[in-house]
Amino acid sequence: MTSSPSNAEALAETTSPHTGTLPPHLKRIVLTGFMGAGKSTVGRLLAEQLGWNFLDLDAHLEQRAGTTIPQIFALHGEPRFRRLESTALASALSHQHTVIALGGGTPESLTNRLLLEQTPGTLTIFLDAPFPTLYDRCMIQALNPEATARPVLADPDAANLRFAARHPLYLRVAGLTLDTADLTPHQTVRTLLDNLKKS
Numbered sequence: 329m330t331s332s333p334s335n336a337e338a339l340a341e342t343t344s345p346h347t348g349t350l351p352p353h354l355k356r357i358v359l360t361g362f363m364g365a366g367k368s369t370v371g372r373l374l375a376e377q378l379g380w381n382f383l384d385l386d387a388h389l390e391q392r393a394g395t396t397i398p399q400i401f402a403l404h405g406e407p408r409f410r411r412l413e414s415t416a417l418a419s420a421l422s423h424q425h426t427v428i429a430l431g432g433g434t435p436e437s438l439t440n441r442l443l444l445e446q447t448p449g450t451l452t453i454f455l456d457a458p459f460p461t462l463y464d465r466c467m468i469q470a471l472n473p474e475a476t477a478r479p480v481l482a483d484p485d486a487a488n489l490r491f492a493a494r495h496p497l498y499l500r501v502a503g504l505t506l507d508t509a510d511l512t513p514h515q516t517v518r519t520l521l522d523n524l525k526k527s
Contacts, residue, residue, distance in 0.1 A: 350378070350524055355424045355449030360435055360498050362491050364462035365455040366513050367429040373517045375427040383428045389416035414439045421447045435497040444501045453520065454502035457509040459491045
């Protein structure tokens with residue numbers, strides 16, 4: 329009788345180094361989506377599978393600016409932050425063999441959308457899910473004392489409107505859209521790898 333693989337074996341298979349080949353023109357993968365989409369979690373796992381580097385755009389921006397995003401907003405306002413975000417994105421897109429996780433609002437800027445669309449060797453992937461699913465994920469993550477604060481979610485109705493406004497922009501910049509509502513991060517990575525091998 330053939331036994332089915334254990335959970336540990338299944339997890340090991342999912343997290344083992346990826347041995348498939350990618351399209352030769354592909355130099356970087358960019359993950360976009362709303363808060364709770366799993367961009368950073370999936371990005372780190374995907375980079376590990378590919379043997380690539382992982383870059384979180386918000387962290388990259390803070391490193392370049394020498395300060396935190398909340399401090400940029402408090403001292404200089406959103407326009408200054410968006411300018412810094414665009415220069416940080418241009419810098420990030422110069423990296424090769426890198427998975428980049430965008431901030432949730434990055435595609436709102438036309439400059440950023442053009443950078444994503446016109447940088448050769450770049451595939452942007454939209455990690456999609458309905459707003460209630462994303463909101464629930466964020467609420468669960470907020471239970472972790474080390475979780476990033478998300479004051480935008482204090483007003484769910486306003487957050488839903490923001491999601492609705494951004495959703496068409498995520499779709500516009502994406503070369504691939506993946507519905508992650510019923511997928512774990514590891515399942516999302518497995519599905520992405522399958523799609524990349526077919527492209």
